[in-house]
Amino acid sequence: MVRPGAAYALSAALAVITLVAAAGSLLLPGVLGGPAVTQGTLRGTALVLTVLAVPLLVAAASFARRDSARALVVWFGALAYITYQAVLFLFGTPFNSLFLAYVAMLSLALWSAAALVRQTDPAAFNARFDGRLPARGIAGYAFVIAVLNALVWLRTIVPAMLSDTPPAFLDGSGVTTNPVFVQDLAVWLPLLLVGSWWLWTDRPLGRLVVGALLVLLVLEGVGVATDQWFGATADPGTPFASLAAVPLFAGLAVIGMVPLLVYLRHLGAGRGAHSGPAR
Secondary structure (H helix, E strand, O other): OOOOOHHHHHHHHHHHHHHHHHHHHHHOOOOOOOOHHHHHHHHHHHHHHHHHHHHHHHHHHHHHHOOOHHHHHHHHHHHHHHHHHHHHHHHOOOOOOOHHHHHHHHHHHHHHHHHHHHOOOHHHHHOOEOOOOOHHHHHHHHHHHHHHHHHHHHHHHHHHHHOOOOOHHHOOOOOOOOHHHHHHHHHHHHHHHHHHHHHHOOOOOHHHHHHHHHHHHHHHHHHHHHHHHHHHHHOOOOOOOOOOHHHHHHHHHHHHHHHHHHHHHOEOOOOOOOOOOOO
């Protein structure tokens, strides 16, 4: 049973500050700096945060209060998505008047996730599945996505590291390094790999970690499709955004919905996912 506590309070504050940061980035003229494509892509991200991620966060927390295990997974996934985007607003655009809002967005997302982990019992959560979950199939999908994503990034990174000239992939981007590369390779892809291994070997946290990251992957597919449209519209000649990428990432989001829906289908609506702290 979910009781009012730190995770709810922190996520409520996160929803408010994310709306402030995202709506301000989207609607206030002159807030975002840097190249036109960067401003465009971050406005696209701000739109997805405003109309999708924050409502999903609020709805998931509300249903989790009623002890919905499915809502718990979506709650974690929404927190992961907001964390991801907060990093981009902090390091993918020049310092601006919403800087402290972006910092608060990142901090509250991380502390919300920590509080939610603390009050979740993995064993009780796993007991909510109906026993027919194709765990290894979903684990295999997650593993393949993590490996392919890493290989795509390394294909750009490794030649640039071995070259004596400045990396061409940063030309015109307005940043000194790529925050997507940093957090994907340092945090999200390793977590997806570890989670897929835990799920394959039936470790207690495997189902929860992979489920949350499946939600993140779908949200990210929608987000990238949107930011590519905004970025390419803002600067049609840019190499950093393309209208051709819009259907590609929208398609990836649809594909990602398949394992997510299979996962959620086998996750029951019984009680007990929040019966105590993580073990």
